[in-house]
Amino acid sequence: MKKRLLLFTLLLSAAAMNVAQAQANETIFRNTGIRKSGGYAALSSKFTKINGSYANMSELYGGWFINRRLMIGVEGAATTNFIPVPLVNQTYPGNKMTYMYGQFGLMTEYVVASTKKVHFNVNLLTGSGFTLQYDRREFDDWDFDDWDEYDDDENANFFFVIEPGVQVEFNLLKWMRFSPGVSYRQTFNAKGNGLSDKDLSNISYNLTLKFGFF
Known part of the structure; x- marks a missing residue:
């Protein structure tokens, strides 16, 4: 027993x-x-306003995609079109002074139901923004002897920026996705070039293509 x-x-x-x-x-x-990981890069065209004027931004971001849910990477973006600088705020008086706005930093993106044909994601940029002014004359009008007058280091103004957003995502191919979305850009302590946080913070709409291993 x-x-x-x-x-x-x-x-x-x-x-x-x-x-x-x-x-x-x-x-x-x-x-x-970590059961599955990959990575992807995104090319985006963003539509927003800077100082009350229309602004188009080209954006590139990407990184490591973990478990088909979380992407951790980096982002960079800058305006490409003419954004007029009021005469009173011009650092270097010229015929066609324009603002440039840019940003770069950490980009995170959380994707819901990534394998579904149509799904959505939320993302967040945290990093640094900057503004500067330059003369947007035609190439034939440039006098390159005067180029040294434009000191970008003295002209540039840096500050903190965050930009949360949401996208609807369409799985076009195994390696390509189309992701239109909307975000809100908020800057902190922007003071240079005649631009304040109120002038720079605004909603953005974007059209995005993503390429990679999802």
Whole structure:
């Protein structure tokens, strides 16, 4: 009787250890581990306003895509069109002075139901923004002897920026997605070039193509 009780106890202990080990493996290695990862790059055209004027921004971002949910990477963007500088705010008086706005920093993106044909994601940029002024004359009008008069280091103004956003995502191909969306840009402590946080903070609309391993 004692031998049977001892054998039963040993078998019960072994079963309990196996169950505990299985549960530990499921928690540590299956539920919270990295099961699948890839990466992608995004090309985006953004439409917004700077100082009350229409602004088009070209944006590039991308990074590591973890478990088909979370992308961690970097972003950079800058305006491409003419944004007039009022005469009173011109650092270097010229015929066609324009503002340039740019930003760069950490980009995170969380994708919901990534394998579905149509789904959505939320993203967040945190980093630095900058503004500067330059003379947007035609190439034939440039006098390159006067180029040294424009000191970009003295002209540039840097500040903190965050930009949360949301996108609807369409899986066109296994390696390409189309993601139109909207975001809101908020700057902090922008003071240079006649531009304040109120002049720079605004809503943006974007059309985005993504390429990579999803």
